[in-house]
Amino acid sequence: MKTVILAGGSGTRLWPLSREHFPKQFIKLFNDSSLFQKAVNRALIFSDASEVYIVANEKYRFRVLDQLSEIGVKIPEENILIEPDAKNTLPAIYYAIKTILDKYGNSKVAVLPSDHLVDVNDSYKRALEGAESLAEEYLVTFGIRATHPHTGYGYIKPGKPLDGGYEVEKFVEKPNLYKAKEYTKEGYFWNSGMFLFKPNLFIEECKVHQPEIVKAFESDNLQEIYGRLPELSVDYGIMEKTDKAAVVALNTFWSDVGSFDALYDIFKKDEKENVVEGECIPVDSKNNFIFGERLIAVIGVKDVIVVDTSDAVLVCSKKNAQKVKDVVEILKSRGDERAEIHRTAYRPWGSFTILEGADFYKIKKLTVLPGRRLSLQRHYHRSEHWVVVKGTARVIVDGKEFLLKSGESTFIDVGKIHRLENLGLTTLEIIEVQIGEYLGEDDIERFQDDFGRENKL
Amino acid sequence: MKTVILAGGSGTRLWPLSREHFPKQFIKLFNDSSLFQKAVNRALIFSDASEVYIVANEKYRFRVLDQLSEIGVKIPEENILIEPDAKNTLPAIYYAIKTILDKYGNSKVAVLPSDHLVDVNDSYKRALEGAESLAEEYLVTFGIRATHPHTGYGYIKPGKPLDGGYEVEKFVEKPNLYKAKEYTKEGYFWNSGMFLFKPNLFIEECKVHQPEIVKAFESDNLQEIYGRLPELSVDYGIMEKTDKAAVVALNTFWSDVGSFDALYDIFKKDEKENVVEGECIPVDSKNNFIFGERLIAVIGVKDVIVVDTSDAVLVCSKKNAQKVKDVVEILKSRGDERAEIHRTAYRPWGSFTILEGADFYKIKKLTVLPGRRLSLQRHYHRSEHWVVVKGTARVIVDGKEFLLKSGESTFIDVGKIHRLENLGLTTLEIIEVQIGEYLGEDDIERFQDDFGRENKL
Numbered sequence: 001m002k003t004v005i006l007a008g009g010s011g012t013r014l015w016p017l018s019r020e021h022f023p024k025q026f027i028k029l030f031n032d033s034s035l036f037q038k039a040v041n042r043a044l045i046f047s048d049a050s051e052v053y054i055v056a057n058e059k060y061r062f063r064v065l066d067q068l069s070e071i072g073v074k075i076p077e078e079n080i081l082i083e084p085d086a087k088n089t090l091p092a093i094y095y096a097i098k099t100i101l102d103k104y105g106n107s108k109v110a111v112l113p114s115d116h117l118v119d120v121n122d123s124y125k126r127a128l129e130g131a132e133s134l135a136e137e138y139l140v141t142f143g144i145r146a147t148h149p150h151t152g153y154g155y156i157k158p159g160k161p162l163d164g165g166y167e168v169e170k171f172v173e174k175p176n177l178y179k180a181k182e183y184t185k186e187g188y189f190w191n192s193g194m195f196l197f198k199p200n201l202f203i204e205e206c207k208v209h210q211p212e213i214v215k216a217f218e219s220d221n222l223q224e225i226y227g228r229l230p231e232l233s234v235d236y237g238i239m240e241k242t243d244k245a246a247v248v249a250l251n252t253f254w255s256d257v258g259s260f261d262a263l264y265d266i267f268k269k270d271e272k273e274n275v276v277e278g279e280c281i282p283v284d285s286k287n288n289f290i291f292g293e294r295l296i297a298v299i300g301v302k303d304v305i306v307v308d309t310s311d312a313v314l315v316c317s318k319k320n321a322q323k324v325k326d327v328v329e330i331l332k333s334r335g336d337e338r339a340e341i342h343r344t345a346y347r348p349w350g351s352f353t354i355l356e357g358a359d360f361y362k363i364k365k366l367t368v369l370p371g372r373r374l375s376l377q378r379h380y381h382r383s384e385h386w387v388v389v390k391g392t393a394r395v396i397v398d399g400k401e402f403l404l405k406s407g408e409s410t411f412i413d414v415g416k417i418h419r420l421e422n423l424g425l426t427t428l429e430i431i432e433v434q435i436g437e438y439l440g441e442d443d444i445e446r447f448q449d450d451f452g453r454e455n456k457l
Numbered sequence: 458m459k460t461v462i463l464a465g466g467s468g469t470r471l472w473p474l475s476r477e478h479f480p481k482q483f484i485k486l487f488n489d490s491s492l493f494q495k496a497v498n499r500a501l502i503f504s505d506a507s508e509v510y511i512v513a514n515e516k517y518r519f520r521v522l523d524q525l526s527e528i529g530v531k532i533p534e535e536n537i538l539i540e541p542d543a544k545n546t547l548p549a550i551y552y553a554i555k556t557i558l559d560k561y562g563n564s565k566v567a568v569l570p571s572d573h574l575v576d577v578n579d580s581y582k583r584a585l586e587g588a589e590s591l592a593e594e595y596l597v598t599f600g601i602r603a604t605h606p607h608t609g610y611g612y613i614k615p616g617k618p619l620d621g622g623y624e625v626e627k628f629v630e631k632p633n634l635y636k637a638k639e640y641t642k643e644g645y646f647w648n649s650g651m652f653l654f655k656p657n658l659f660i661e662e663c664k665v666h667q668p669e670i671v672k673a674f675e676s677d678n679l680q681e682i683y684g685r686l687p688e689l690s691v692d693y694g695i696m697e698k699t700d701k702a703a704v705v706a707l708n709t710f711w712s713d714v715g716s717f718d719a720l721y722d723i724f725k726k727d728e729k730e731n732v733v734e735g736e737c738i739p740v741d742s743k744n745n746f747i748f749g750e751r752l753i754a755v756i757g758v759k760d761v762i763v764v765d766t767s768d769a770v771l772v773c774s775k776k777n778a779q780k781v782k783d784v785v786e787i788l789k790s791r792g793d794e795r796a797e798i799h800r801t802a803y804r805p806w807g808s809f810t811i812l813e814g815a816d817f818y819k820i821k822k823l824t825v826l827p828g829r830r831l832s833l834q835r836h837y838h839r840s841e842h843w844v845v846v847k848g849t850a851r852v853i854v855d856g857k858e859f860l861l862k863s864g865e866s867t868f869i870d871v872g873k874i875h876r877l878e879n880l881g882l883t884t885l886e887i888i889e890v891q892i893g894e895y896l897g898e899d900d901i902e903r904f905q906d907d908f909g910r911e912n913k914l
Contacts, residue, residue, distance in 0.1 A: 015754075016754075281784050281787055281788070283777075283780055283783050283784060283787075284777065284780065292770065294767075294768055294769055294770055295768065295769040295770070295795060296769070296770045296771075296772065297472075297473075297769065297770070297771045297772070297773070297781075297784040298771075298772045298773070299771070299772070299773035299774065299777045299780045299781065299783070299784065300773060300774035300776065300777030300780065301761065301772055301773070301774050304758065304761075304772065306770070306772050308765075308770050310751075311751055311752065312751055312752040312753070312754065313749065313751055313752070313753045313754070313763070313765050313770055314753075314754045314755075314756070315753065315754070315755045315756070315758055315761065315763050315772055316754070316755070316756035316757060316758070317756065317757035317758050319757065320740075320741060320756045320757030323740055323741065323756050323757065324754075324756065326740050326756070327738050327740060327754040327756065330738055330740075331738070338752060355812045355813050355820060356812050356822060356888075358846070358847075360846065360847065360863075361846040361847070361888075363812060363820070363822075363888055365813060365820075383864055385842075385844045385866050387842045387890040387892075389815070389817065389818040389890065389892060390815075390817065390818075406817075406892065407840055407892045409842050409866070409868060409890075411866060431813075431818075431820055431888075431890050433844040433846065433866075433888050435844075435846060435863065435864045
């Protein structure tokens with residue numbers, strides 16, 4: 001079985017934990033592991049690493065690579081399918097299915113979202129295995145038996161029983177509470193977003209229901225293809241229209257982790273029904289979700305979400321958890337970059353965190369991944385002091401090459417061509433003090449870059 | 458008229474803004490000005506700077522000096538009376554009164570708390586001037602006509618009318634709501650904690666009601682005196698017992714700023730009755746007090762206090778504002794220094810802020826006040842990199858003396874004797890990167906110190 005992981009989602013309802021450039025699937029929510037990493041591990045139950053395909057947006061390329069490398073999973077680079085634009089799930093799946101068909105022929109493919117939490121138990125494995133024969137004739141979707149009337153999920157009404165599942169009678173979009181209660185009583189499934197099918201059948205159905213997508217993919221130029229594609233979900237575009245949809249019951253814990261109240265439900269509670277991740281002093285407080293980097297004291301509050309990150313704090317009543325996206329909208333409308341990035345920004349070579357900034361200086365902590373190097377570069381407005389606090393750096397300044405080990409420092413004057421490289425096997429950490437009259441990230445002239453970021457200069 | 462400012466209070470109900478080493482009176486709550494600085498300005502209405510006395514605890518000495526220097530007020534150093542222990546208001550006032558009596562004789566003295574907010578209007582000035590003749594025969598206290606039944610204030614029942622005031626019929630400790638309503642209806646005053654009296658009368662009354670305090674002050678050794686003194690408030694020790702108490706009405710805005718709900722009442726509200734100091738995005742939220750260093754988003758919350766500082770966040774329902782002290786108690790019981798200090802720690806030479814810390818390195822921003830210098834010192838476990846980001850430093854390392862200007866840096870290896878000095882007229886700012894196997898503040902051997910902090914080594 002081949003597996004496609006969809007990693008292009010950019011949810012806004014977990015802000016400030018998630019940001020546009022660091023969406024939900026990459027946050028380390030659970031024991032230092034992300035939903036994306038968990039999805040990769042689920043994929044490896046039925047597929048070899050070489051048979052796993054990942055579809056993600058350009059801006060997540062290095063998150064995907066780094067998180068794979070963190071868990072030591074080697075997926076071939078050509079299996080990482082980078083979309084130039086986010087066009088929702090149908091184009092993403094089509095892109096992967098077409099790639100797999102070209103390489104492996106009509107071999108069965110599982111499609112897994114990377115931003116859901118799924119508990120892998122025996123029933124999960126049996127359901128996927130059991131669905132394989134159904135997938136000979138159907139586009140198989142997986143349904144979670146609705147246990148309560150959730151209004152944030154899509155529903156599937158099972159129809160005629162099949163061997164190992166049901167024909168799908170209909171798909172229903174997120175219902176109101178009244179409808180959700182009805183569906184729950186009548187044994188509908190929650191739509192898990194997981195699929196199993198054979199490429200040819202999928203493409204046949206696309207030809208019938210979304211011919212313009214099939215047509216767009218006839219081009220060889222990805223940019224051109226994505227320029228022509230509509231934004232379309234696989235549910236709306238294919239599953240709701242086809243008469244080849246089957247549903248297989250998945251008897252396991254599943255959540256779309258779509259908002260902080262969903263996260264609250266997932267995490268372990270203390271004796272006052274508080275979820276506490278991080279350091280908290282609760283006084284007369286119950287039913288809260290407390291998640292922070294700093295010490296958080298809560299007094300006399302209940303049913304509240306408190307999320308603390310290095311540059312933003314969220315305090316939200318649980319029943320308003322869906323409105324977190326409104327804050328992100330407000331930030332975006334103001335061009336406020338806290339909608340998009342964390343104080344820690346990720347780069348192909350690692351990451352940097354702004355520790356302190358003022359008009360005339362900026363202090364950054366740089367973390368360079370093993371074997372990576374920054375571009376050969378020059379600044380016109382700032383000088384830089386580097387102090388190595390962990391690892392050993394190879395530094396080039398003005399043509400001179402030397403090593404700097406932990407506790408050593410160097411100075412790069414304005415206008416000097418320089419480069420920083422980590423030759424070691426562990427991360428390299430540098431404290432950089434920038435001084436200058438202008439400290440924007442765009443004061444950089446790149447002469448060579450391992451990641452194709454040379455300037456046009 | 459001489460003035461005594463009481464600056465020894467150490468309230469815990471504004472944590473995390475206030476800390477044991479940085480109490481309420483020193484916080485810059487209003488337009489970059491502290492309650493202490495406002496009290497100094499009130500003192501200067503009736504007294505020359507040389508006639509203003511400040512009583513404070515040892516640990517606040519440099520806060521007092523720095524905040525005076527910030528507002529450009531030169532109070533003679535001998536007028537800053539440092540108490541070795543905090544023994545509440547009676548010993549503090551007695552210490553100041555005795556000092557003033559020795560120097561000026563039986564000259565009238567106003568006593569002003571430094572941790573209250575008082576609006577200075579014409580009525581305020583007239584009340585103090587008008588009280589002068591009453592002070593010939595009475596210990597005059599000032600009362601705010603109770604406008605609502607506040608249960609956090611002491612009350613004064615006025616008795617026989619006098620010229621410009623009333624005899625005090627009785628003092629009442631913080632009442633319950635029922636009693637407070639009664640007192641408000643009957644025209645009681647709130648006890649403002651301000652006094653005006655002549656030293657001889659005050660000392661006479663102390664002799665009658667608290668002879669052990671008078672006796673303790675017969676010693677010449679301040680340490681010995683404070684060792685013998687009881688903890689006693691002037692209200693409980695003298696004012697409630699004397700029959701020489703008079704009260705003068707103060708018709709002005711007054712608040713003890715005793716908790717965040719009191720602060721909420723003071724600040725200007727937006728159209729949703731939110732108080733916002735700092736950056737906030739409120740969605741469907743009203744009646745909140747939002748005070749932060751970072752961006753704070755609040756969604757669907759009301760009557761909540763959110764206070765964000767660099768190392769701790771408080772989320773507290775307004776009606777539980779008094780319980781903030783419980784959090785401080787919990788921190789203290791755990792030996793957690795966030796009860797005592799901010800991430801920024803104050804030193805006689807300026808301050809430092811810890812920007813980032815790990816096991817093996819620590820990054821600090823040092824701010825050195827004009828004309829001040831750190832001790833001549835040595836560390837056994839850490840090396841230090843200094844990068845000047847503002848101002849010019851005079852540095853001594855290993856006997857060599859040199860200047861470092863903005864953008865320059867130096868390295869101080871383990872074991873080297875060194876010193877940092879700001880000869881300039883503006884603050885000097887340095888980024889210090891410490892590296893070592895042990896980074897505690899106690900790894901310091903001092904050879905000379907301008908502030909009497911030499912090691913016993």
